[in-house]
Amino acid sequence: MTISIHPIPGIPEVSRGDDLAALLIGAIENGGLGPEHGDVLVVTHKVVSKAEGAVRHLGEDEEADYRQAALDEAVEVLRRRGPMIIARTRHGFICANAGVDRSNAAPSTVVLLPRDPDRSAHGIRMRVREATGIDLAVVVTDTFGRPWRSGLVDVAIGVSGMEAILDLRGTTDQQGRVLEVTEVAIVDEIAAAADLAMGKASGVPAAIVRGLAYPKGEGRATDLVRPADQDMFR
């Protein structure tokens, strides 16, 4: 099937207490984008965090406070390099500075990860359904580095209305052989695809992925956290 990815421009700067779902719906409707049944609405976590107040103010020594914010968000520090840490967050994600980030933050603040991004996604989804009658899937994203591979990619840290993993176990290939690749991290592929349309510097914090036959369900992004006992690289 052909898939299209539509950036959603026109979302204003978001602050604590803003009704992010209403801002998203307004921007989608103003852009003539629907929403439509079967859409996936992808939202970068930064606007989610700002709306939820998951922001920390930095004092005079901004660098030190930034470092402290990352340490406070970390439940385990895996590696350090200079001021940067690679840490596990309370959600189980492993990422730079435990997800604490200054880009696109207001002056003298850092943005944290949402407390429960799956719940954030669910909240947006419910509000969209209420306002428009459309039950779409919602994916909340962040930008992560990876071991072994240079460069960063967007991944899912929150999801609602679909499975996080596309389970192909038992599916056969064109030769009738059972597939070896059985569990596709489809929400991470959606996050990556949406980032292509949004761009990092453009200030567009959301996109619609349309035409994808995604697996409906009650998945959570924490389903993507590989249990420690199955992780060969912990």
Add this chain to the structure above:
Amino acid sequence: MTISIHPIPGIPEVSRGDDLAALLIGAIENGGLGPEHGDVLVVTHKVVSKAEGAVRHLGEDEEADYRQAALDEAVEVLRRRGPMIIARTRHGFICANAGVDRSNAAPSTVVLLPRDPDRSAHGIRMRVREATGIDLAVVVTDTFGRPWRSGLVDVAIGVSGMEAILDLRGTTDQQGRVLEVTEVAIVDEIAAAADLAMGKASGVPAAIVRGLAYPKGEGRATDLVRPADQDMFR
């Protein structure tokens, strides 16, 4: 910008010596898909490997021969779990079974990675340019697991006609602050996006990503291999 991802159906089963570029061009034209200037043509490595003869026949003890093929393709084994290894390939990629795979392979064979996937991508690109006058970018993909995160995603293992990494160093965010996320693994995001349209079981081995303002250049997928001295998790 709006991006669209078009699967390319109608590519027949590929065997050693087949003219893959001609098969791709034929399928693109038959599908009414162009090609168009600015397209990225994404091809799963499996058809590339088959056309190039990067295939190994298994003897009577298929399991043992499969394991041996993986060991032969590995330059370093990082982990073992049962019969499966996580290994570094000669290209520098770290993946399961050094990229050796039985899914969508002919009976009693395994498919290896192309010897030089960047060169493979370049060859396809040159043939498309020759035949159609269109200079598109080409990305060759495989499906990799990741440490820490469950599920697999498609990534780039070969590229031609574009940079592998979108370099945003020095770019500022909406507040004028220099971005912290500076190097986006854009070809990996393209690979992931294309996989959404192709699907694992459908036998569609290629897709066109259209509408993306990608960074033209002479990047290589091996640019994505993080040098060992910069890798905190080797």
